[in-house]
Amino acid sequence: xxxxxxxxxxxxxxxxxxxxxxxxxxxxxxxxxxxxxxxxxxxxxxxxxxxxxxxxxxxxxxxxxxxxxxxxxxxxxxxxxxxxxxxxxxxxxxxxxxxxxxxxxxxxxxxxxxxxxxxxxxxxxxxxxxxxxxxxxxxxxxxxxxxxxxxxxxxxxxxxxxxxx
Numbered sequence: 001x002x003x004x005x006x007x008x009x010x011x012x013x014x015x016x017x018x019x020x021x022x023x024x025x026x027x028x029x030x031x032x033x034x035x036x037x038x039x040x041x042x043x044x045x046x047x048x049x050x051x052x053x054x055x056x057x058x059x060x061x062x063x064x065x066x067x068x069x070x071x072x073x074x075x076x077x078x079x080x081x082x083x084x085x086x087x088x089x090x091x092x093x094x095x096x097x098x099x100x101x102x103x104x105x106x107x108x109x110x111x112x113x114x115x116x117x118x119x120x121x122x123x124x125x126x127x128x129x130x131x132x133x134x135x136x137x138x139x140x141x142x143x144x145x146x147x148x149x150x151x152x153x154x155x156x157x158x159x160x161x162x163x164x165x
Contacts, residue, residue: 065149066124070133070156072141074116122146135161 096103118141122133131146138144144156 067149068122068124068131069147070120070122070131070137071145071147072118072120072138073143073145074118074141075113076116077113130159131156135163135165139163 118137120133120137122131122137124130125132138158139161141158144158145153146156147153
């Protein structure tokens with residue numbers, strides 16, 4: 001059995017062994033007291049969280065009925081497939097033409113139209129049906145459809161937008 005004295009383990013230590021144990025005892029007691037204090041606070045905090053959660057759930061039940069899903073459509077004229085940097089024309093690329101020469105499909109007439117669709121959300125802000133949403137959702141839409149919380153879909157009319165905000 002190997003036995004070491006405090007002086008051999010800590011030769012430059014100015015604290016004696018009894019003082020070291022006393023210091024450790026004080027730290028242990030302080031830790032135990034603080035854990036008990038934290039647990040008491042945690043129980044109070046837990047009760048507060050439960051109350052807040054119930055309040056929040058009741059608030060969500062009320063507010064969620066004002067949130068709507070917005071579907072938008074916009075008809076866009078195709079100006080032709082030979083427009084440079086047209087992201088919709090996947091074949092209008094010199095890389096494609098270099099590796100697949102002559103494989104380009106026939107070009108459209110240039111006056112073809114297609115429908116672009118988008119969606120967003122909004123909130124009913126007035127009892128007469130005014131809905132607040134972002135400009136980028138409805139700003140240039142030709143057709144706006146609103147789906148209410150209960151699933152009903154209604155056509156909507158754009159009253160105004162603020163592109164700056």
